[in-house]
Amino acid sequence: MIGILGIELRRSAALPIGAATAAIGVAGLYVLALTGQTGLWDQQWNLLAVFQRIMLVVLWPLALAAGAWQAGRDRRSRMTELLGTTPAPGWRRLRPSALATALSLAAGYLIVLGAGAPRVAAAAGHPGSGWPAVTAVGVLALATAGMLGLGVGRLLPYAYTPAVLGVGSLAGLLAAIEATKLDDATKPGLALLLPYFTSTISEFQAVSGTVSAGQAWWFGGLAIGGLVLFLATGRLARALAVVPPALGLALAAPLLSGTAFPVDPAAVAEVCTADAGPRVCVTAAHRRQLPALVAPSREALRLLAKLPNAPASVHEAPPGTGRPQPASEAWLDSDNLGATDDPAELTARILAGAGTPLCARGDGDHLAVLRARAVTAAWLHGSHPVPGQTVGPAEQAIRDTMWKKLVALPAAEQQRRVAAVRAAGLACGDQAAALGVGAGR
Structure with a gap:
């Protein structure tokens, strides 16, 4: 079997299929470098694993068409009748072709992971949870496409079958993206039956283990169904090819109904300074950024000391944790943490809203709140505008007017209003109304 598999790998289209998968996948990773968007995948292993799964929207149709092409080689070589006269069962002759196709697709997928690994290893502060399972399901999903292609290609051994399968499946997957856009991002439901994820995740999320298990059952059933269709010789055996996918779907459905992308507790756990200075904390996911945040944070705490009951520590505030902000802490949005390398601008970002993150409110003027912050x-x-602030001339004029109104007030009143902005931020209140110097306020 090993010798036959080696011949199959050398002389069939299996290795070119794997090479094409790897080439397209690696290009998909690094083409984002041209626009500075590698942060979509290179900050954590979870992000890389999920981004690879997103690329299956292209790789899956390719594998499906390649499997159908592989299945039609006997017909293209005009050897169907000759091979039919051999005494060996047909499934024994076809089995190495299926194995070579699956192994080549799996190797191509893992090469993409290896190509992204150096960047992730250099940037990741926290490895993330569950990414090996996400990757394993991606390998299975891609191999499943190959098996389905082999099965359909043998069932419909026509020259146009690979092209129809490839183009048709790509169109179907793209249509599925549009159909699932309005779904709850945390509970995609039926979208989890697709080979790819329809959205990215943040570095604070993980793919639920139950979701990976459910998808493994589903794609495993599909793969076995495709393999049965490829190896079967009689009508009854081909009809039985629907049983494994149906069983896989029945086992997967209960596992795919929960939250797909929960917050990873290990990623949002705090990592803090241990020296004698004021405490500065970031999430484990951003632990590599802690040294650069220490000096700007302590400068922000020094400036916040102008207020009564001033905060004594700075903490990164990741989204979705639901933890209320204590009055003794200044918070910095996770998005602002990586937005700049300028220490002065980082300090200004901590000072926005007097050390409170932007709160999503269903009422009020969002732009007015940004101006007040x-x-x-x-x-x-102590200066206007703060470092790093870049807005248009019209918007800057409005902020200049607000600044002049604020500093024209008595010093005690200025302090009271800024303290009121912080109090409003701690309670997710209206910070623009608390400052009270905007138009119409």
């Missing part, structure tokens, strides 16, 4: 940061910083 910027002017508050300028008052604490």
